Amino acid sequence: MSNALSGGLTRRHLLKLTSAAVASSLAAPAIAQARPIRLGYVTPRTGPLALFGEADEFALKVAGEAFANGFTINGTNHPVEIITKDTQSSVNRAAEVTSELILSDEVDMVLVSSAPETVNPVADQCELNGVPCVSTVAPWQAVTFPRGSNPQDGFESTFHFFWGLEDIIRTFADMYDAVENNGRVGGLFPNDEDGRAWADEINGSPALFAKRGYKVVPSGFYRNLTDDFSTVISIFEDQECQLLTGAPIPPDFTTFWTQARQRGYRPKVATIAKAILFPAAVEALGDTGHNLSSEIWWSPSHPYASSLTGQSASDLAADYESSTGRQWTQPIGFAHALFEVATAAFSAAGGTGDPSAVISALRGLRAETVVGPVDWANSPIANVAKTPLVGGQWRLSDVGPHAYDLVITTNNAHPEIAAAAEFELL
Amino acid sequence: MSTLADILVQGVLLGGLYTISALGLSLVFGVMRLVNLSHGDLMIAAVYLALAFSFGSPEVNAVLLILVAVAFAPIGYALQRLLLNQVLDPDPLRPLLVTFGLSIVLQNLFLLSFSADTQRLRIDALTEAVVSSGAVSFGALDALILVTAIGLAFGLQTIFFHTKLGRRLRAASDDSSTLGLMGLNWRHVFGLASAIAFVVIAIAGLLLALRSNVDPFSGPSRLLVAFEAVIIGGLGSFWGTLLGAMLIGIAQVVAGTIDPGWQSLGGHLVFLVILALRPQGLMPRVAQ
Numbered sequence: 001m002s003n004a005l006s007g008g009l010t011r012r013h014l015l016k017l018t019s020a021a022v023a024s025s026l027a028a029p030a031i032a033q034a035r036p037i038r039l040g041y042v043t044p045r046t047g048p049l050a051l052f053g054e055a056d057e058f059a060l061k062v063a064g065e066a067f068a069n070g071f072t073i074n075g076t077n078h079p080v081e082i083i084t085k086d087t088q089s090s091v092n093r094a095a096e097v098t099s100e101l102i103l104s105d106e107v108d109m110v111l112v113s114s115a116p117e118t119v120n121p122v123a124d125q126c127e128l129n130g131v132p133c134v135s136t137v138a139p140w141q142a143v144t145f146p147r148g149s150n151p152q153d154g155f156e157s158t159f160h161f162f163w164g165l166e167d168i169i170r171t172f173a174d175m176y177d178a179v180e181n182n183g184r185v186g187g188l189f190p191n192d193e194d195g196r197a198w199a200d201e202i203n204g205s206p207a208l209f210a211k212r213g214y215k216v217v218p219s220g221f222y223r224n225l226t227d228d229f230s231t232v233i234s235i236f237e238d239q240e241c242q243l244l245t246g247a248p249i250p251p252d253f254t255t256f257w258t259q260a261r262q263r264g265y266r267p268k269v270a271t272i273a274k275a276i277l278f279p280a281a282v283e284a285l286g287d288t289g290h291n292l293s294s295e296i297w298w299s300p301s302h303p304y305a306s307s308l309t310g311q312s313a314s315d316l317a318a319d320y321e322s323s324t325g326r327q328w329t330q331p332i333g334f335a336h337a338l339f340e341v342a343t344a345a346f347s348a349a350g351g352t353g354d355p356s357a358v359i360s361a362l363r364g365l366r367a368e369t370v371v372g373p374v375d376w377a378n379s380p381i382a383n384v385a386k387t388p389l390v391g392g393q394w395r396l397s398d399v400g401p402h403a404y405d406l407v408i409t410t411n412n413a414h415p416e417i418a419a420a421a422e423f424e425l426l
Numbered sequence: 427m428s429t430l431a432d433i434l435v436q437g438v439l440l441g442g443l444y445t446i447s448a449l450g451l452s453l454v455f456g457v458m459r460l461v462n463l464s465h466g467d468l469m470i471a472a473v474y475l476a477l478a479f480s481f482g483s484p485e486v487n488a489v490l491l492i493l494v495a496v497a498f499a500p501i502g503y504a505l506q507r508l509l510l511n512q513v514l515d516p517d518p519l520r521p522l523l524v525t526f527g528l529s530i531v532l533q534n535l536f537l538l539s540f541s542a543d544t545q546r547l548r549i550d551a552l553t554e555a556v557v558s559s560g561a562v563s564f565g566a567l568d569a570l571i572l573v574t575a576i577g578l579a580f581g582l583q584t585i586f587f588h589t590k591l592g593r594r595l596r597a598a599s600d601d602s603s604t605l606g607l608m609g610l611n612w613r614h615v616f617g618l619a620s621a622i623a624f625v626v627i628a629i630a631g632l633l634l635a636l637r638s639n640v641d642p643f644s645g646p647s648r649l650l651v652a653f654e655a656v657i658i659g660g661l662g663s664f665w666g667t668l669l670g671a672m673l674i675g676i677a678q679v680v681a682g683t684i685d686p687g688w689q690s691l692g693g694h695l696v697f698l699v700i701l702a703l704r705p706q707g708l709m710p711r712v713a714q
Binding site: 046047048050051053054089191219220221222223225226227228230231232234235250251252254255258259261262263264278280281283284286287288 | 432436439440443444484533534537541542543544545546548550553554556563564565637638639640641642643644647675678679682683685686687689690
């Protein structure tokens with residue numbers, strides 16, 4: 001199979017590989033060899049979103065090994081071809097490679113992950129062409145609403161699994177509840193899709209926090225890659241924000257946090273989405289990253305196992321660490337889960353070749369994956385399956401091997417995912 | 427509320443930051459007339475070179491950073507002689523395309539060799555020190571950046587307007603064939619100028635990476651403000667670049683005090699107003 005396709009592959013090279021793979025699988029003495037299942041896998045491997053794509057190579061390797069002997073549906077063995085495409089972190093490029101996948105590669109399903117900027121253009125292309133599409137790693141509001149739909153109507157052929165703003169705000173409010181504070185939350189809202197969704201007065205964080213008794217003081221829509229946050233810090237100081245939240249990008253949070261400390265602004269709790277998802281971004285803060293809080297969508301201590309390889313979440317993370325020499329990150333679980341969902345959908349559909357069978361299989365699917373149950377059948381939101389979300393803090397590690405460990409502290413919404421420590425003030 | 431003193435201090439410090447990222451461009455674009463779109467990526471290249479020298483550890487020291495900046499001089503000379511001199515042309519499109527290509531090559535080279543991780547250089551004694559007096563407090567690093575920026579502007583102005591090398595360089599950029607008749611090799615002169623520019627670019631990149639994270643794709647974001655500072659300052663004048671960067675920095679902080687969403691707009695407005703009133707820039711030193 002054309003597994004573990006690393007970045008920088010040309011189309012020609014890729015075609016060569018895939019045809020070689022097809023040839024070799026034809027040569028094998030297959031019993032009931034059927035047409036291959038073609039999966040398109042679209043992620044940002046280069047460009048500003050490349051951090052999210054770092055788990056891809058590993059995910060493709062694991063999936064490639066799991067599919068090495070093809071995949072048997074109703075006694076028929078289907079070889080599996082995975083065709084990877086890099087969006088270069090560009091919306092236009094994402095749409096372009098997807099139409100290539102659909103029109104020239106004729107894929108049976110498109111898998112896509114990482115940020116609304118990747119998911120939305122890809123899912124739109126699939127919806128237009130009636131091709132089944134499974135997407136992940138973007139809050140569902142940022143996928144459903146900008147694509148012109150709503151939780152009742154949903155979509156025709158595109159399905160999403162992840163959590164929503166209501167889940168992350170709930171987790172952050174649970175953290176605030178655990179400590180004494182004045183109920184005023186400074187909100188760092190950049191002028192991008194995430195920032196606007198977060199700052200939205202009706203569907204965003206101000207309304208959701210208000211329900212829990214917290215008042216959000218917005219920063220104003222600052223531009224990404226700002227060099228000076230003194231004006232924002234003044235606002236938070238004047239409004240006495242003892243709590244801090246928002247969805248900045250990593251370099252901006254480093255600039256903000258360093259300047260805030262220089263100017264003497266010290267919130268009691270900082271619950272930051274997006275900017276501190278990855279250990280490298282926390283390490284960039286030196287020792288000042290200790291006890292910063294973040295959302296946790298997947299971790300090695302999640303009590304789930306892969307339906308493809310049987311590995312538990314901790315086995316999968318350990319496998320990643322030993323094969324790449326790098327600390328685990330949250331997208332690993334979700335990149336793997338995409339292949340689990342695809343497998344479950346083709347099994348339920350009873351074969352390939354008929355997109356409408358696959359689409360109705362997805363609509364009625366409940367799959368147990370390494371990120372938890374993915375359940376579109378019983379979801380109140382059309383075409384969206386919510387996965388469990390908990391919260392935690394980055395703690396300086398005394399024992400290593402990594403500088404910081406992400407520790408689950410807040411699991412009120414999902415007690416089945418064990419908390420490892422008490423929540424602490426900064 | 428921020429006090430007026432605080433706004434001014436933050437504006438000037440931000441201006442220092444913009445000056446340091448614009449000075450290299452001021453030399454290459456303002457004096458040598460080469461539109462270098464890979465300016466930001468070259469700054470990031472210095473950061474990755476420092477990380478390579480420190481074997482990937484973000485904890486660095488001043489000696490290492492100085493070594494990297496010095497190492498950038500021969501790199502600049504070589505790149506100018508081997509690549510950029512070949513594409514110098516009255517038509518600005520050729521160097522534009524070549525440096526755009528260089529920018530993409532560099533970004534992907536960084537991605538391949540250092541991964542997409544966000545990285546930062548650290549000298550904890552410097553990055554965490556705070557200068558504070560009364561209502562105003564700021565980071566020692568920001569003060570260092572400002573002082574370095576002023577020092578570099580002074581140094582470059584001296585080299586290019588009061589030394590033999592500077593005279594030759596200005597002559598080369600005005601009329602390279604006549605310079606040849608005087609027995610001078612303009613290719614070598616441009617190489618030397620580029621070597622100086624690269625040292626300045628490296629210093630800027632290293633200081634910026636001490637301040638905040640960089641990743642393989644963060645170079646181009648530095649370009650816009652740098653070009654604005656060079657243009658409103660007036661081509662060919664380093665004091666002009668300093669003045670332009672200061673105006674943009676102060677305008678940004680003033681606008682940001684009204685609403686942080688207007689911060690970058692404030693800088694662009696100042697740029698537009700000056701461009702409309704004085705298209706040749708504030709202190710032009712090069713004949714139009």
